[in-house]
Structures are given as structure tokens and as C-alpha cells.
Amino acid sequence: MFRIEAGIDRRRRDLLRSRLRESNTAASPVLAALRTSPAGREDPLHVWALDEDSALAGGLVGHTWASWLHVACLWVDARHRGAGLGSRLLARAERTARDKRDCVAARLETWDFQAPDFYRRHGYEVLCALPDYPPGVTEYTLVKRLR
Incomplete structure (x- = not known):
């Protein structure tokens, strides 16, 4: 017999993630090899653009893992758009x-x-x-070879 619950529980979430990672590593030789390799570490990668007053003009937040860069967020303040700042942030992260x-x-x-x-x-x-994620909007996943 099982009891099913719904609710936010960070301790259980962390335990679940840990157990899923263990199961995935045991099932995949690639993930097992990554676990002991420097490429297997998830390392944050942040790039910031500051204006002349040191205020945030734009930034990129992502991380590297398994020989991939994952860009999670890239934003440029409206006052600085169109000047190539987003391109510079992306190029620096890549x-x-x-x-x-x-x-x-x-x-x-x-x-x-x-x-x-x-x-x-x-x-x-x-x-x-x-399509329709969220309704009326299309989400895209894009990739680029860096080498």
C-alpha cells in the first residue's frame, strides 16, 4: 500500500534527484564515465555587461556540463539593444x-x-x-557546434 502526496518538499526533491542521478549513472556507460571526469561537473558560466555607472546593461547566465554550454538566460536592457551587446555576451560565453x-x-x-x-x-x-508552449507561443530549442 502506498500513500500519494502532493506538496513542495525540498528534502525529498534533493533525495529524488540524487537517486535518479544514481540510476541514470548505473544504466549509462557515458554518464558513468562523466561522473569521474572534469566534463561531468556542472559549472556555472555567467557573463555580465555593465554600463558606465556599473549598472547592469545585460547578461548571460548558463552552465557547462558534458562538453556542452547551456544558455539559460540572455538579456539586454532596452536602452542598449541594437548595439551588438547581446552578440558580444553570447560570443564571450561560447x-x-x-x-x-x-x-x-x-x-x-x-x-x-x-x-x-x-x-x-x-x-x-x-x-x-x-507549439502552444505556453498557449499561443512556440518554444524553440536551438543548438550550435562550437568546434
Whole structure:
């Protein structure tokens, strides 16, 4: 007999993640090899653009893992858009991932009203389009080879 509960429980969440990671590692030779390799570490990668007053003008937040860069967020303040700042932030993250962390590829998600064309111009290819996520919007997953 089981009791099913719903509710936020960070301790159980962490335990579940740990057990899933153990199960995945046991089932996959690739994940098992990554566990003992420097590439298997998930390392944050943040790039910031500050204006002349040291205020945040833009930034990129992501991480590297398994020889991949995952860009989670890229934002440029409206006052600084159109000046190439987003391109510079993305290029710096890709260069760091490739040259200092031996990444071979990058991935990211964006919505149709955000920046899919921006990423395409920077060499990213659409791998997946998920329509109506959320309703009326398409989410894209894009990838780019760094080597």
C-alpha cells in the first residue's frame, strides 16, 4: 500500500534527484564515465555587461556540463539593444565554453517572441519547435557546434 502526496518538499526533491542521478549513472556507460571526469561537473558560466555607472546593461547566465554550454538566460536592457551587446555576451560565453572548458556545442531555449532569429544569425539551428508552449507561443530549442 502506498500513500500519494502532493506538496513542495525540498528534502525529498534533493533525495529524488540524487537517486535518479544514481540510476541514470548505473544504466549509462557515458554518464558513468562523466561522473569521474572534469566534463561531468556542472559549472556555472555567467557573463555580465555593465554600463558606465556599473549598472547592469545585460547578461548571460548558463552552465557547462558534458562538453556542452547551456544558455539559460540572455538579456539586454532596452536602452542598449541594437548595439551588438547581446552578440558580444553570447560570443564571450561560447569562447569561454570552447576554449577554457572544452565544450563542443551549445544549446538554448527561446520563445518565438524573444530571439530565435538572433540565435540563427549566430549559427544556431532549430532542433525542436514546441507549439502552444505556453498557449499561443512556440518554444524553440536551438543548438550550435562550437568546434
